[in-house]
Amino acid sequence: MELGRLLFLFSAFATHAFVGYALVRGLTDADPRLGLVLGLLPDGDFLFPADWGWPFVHRGLTHTPLFAIGLLAGLYLVSRNRSVALAGGLAIGSHLAIDSLSPMGIRWLFPLRTAWNPSPGLAVHSPAATALLWTAALGILAFRATQGPSHDRDPTTDKQEYKDEQPTATPDATAELE
Numbered sequence: 001m002e003l004g005r006l007l008f009l010f011s012a013f014a015t016h017a018f019v020g021y022a023l024v025r026g027l028t029d030a031d032p033r034l035g036l037v038l039g040l041l042p043d044g045d046f047l048f049p050a051d052w053g054w055p056f057v058h059r060g061l062t063h064t065p066l067f068a069i070g071l072l073a074g075l076y077l078v079s080r081n082r083s084v085a086l087a088g089g090l091a092i093g094s095h096l097a098i099d100s101l102s103p104m105g106i107r108w109l110f111p112l113r114t115a116w117n118p119s120p121g122l123a124v125h126s127p128a129a130t131a132l133l134w135t136a137a138l139g140i141l142a143f144r145a146t147q148g149p150s151h152d153r154d155p156t157t158d159k160q161e162y163k164d165e166q167p168t169a170t171p172d173a174t175a176e177l178e
């Protein structure tokens with residue numbers, strides 16, 4: 001693979017992972033690493049062997065709303081945690097949303113095998129678009145950072161702490177804030 005193509009792919013992967021991470025970190029209480037992994041997951045289709053054929057191709061099965069819905073249903077069934085399901089939805093949804101704007105688009109109506117592609121044909125991984133996406137993701141992270149330390153902790157621990165709240169901070173809690 002030529003260097004330019006390799007750099008393009010690396011930049012695209014990093015952008016999807018970072019956008020997923022920022023959305024989950026900024027808007028949910030789930031582990032942001034989930035956003036990183038699921039933001040990147042659809043492009044796992046690059047690993048399908050070439051002889052598998054449709055829909056196990058790039059921008060095939062893993063780039064469809066049906067796949068996303070199935071994955072989220074599975075995630076919810078396993079975790080029984082709405083925050084985790086929401087995090088998964090944001091991460092994989094952001095990947096499909098970005099790719100759907102590219103010239104190749106995504107397969108909206110899978111399993112129907114139609115060529116319908118309402119994409120506006122934007123260069124979503126061009127340097128300008130990449131800078132825009134990274135700025136937006138950094139903005140979400142910066143916004144989250146202003147929201148105070150309670151958001152930094154596991155929500156279950158938070159609930160526990162509110163219940164047993166003491167009038168003075170314990171040395172442990174102070175250490176955690178640093």
Ligand SMILES: [Zn+2]
Binds near residue numbers: 042043095099
């Ligand atoms: Zn993709």
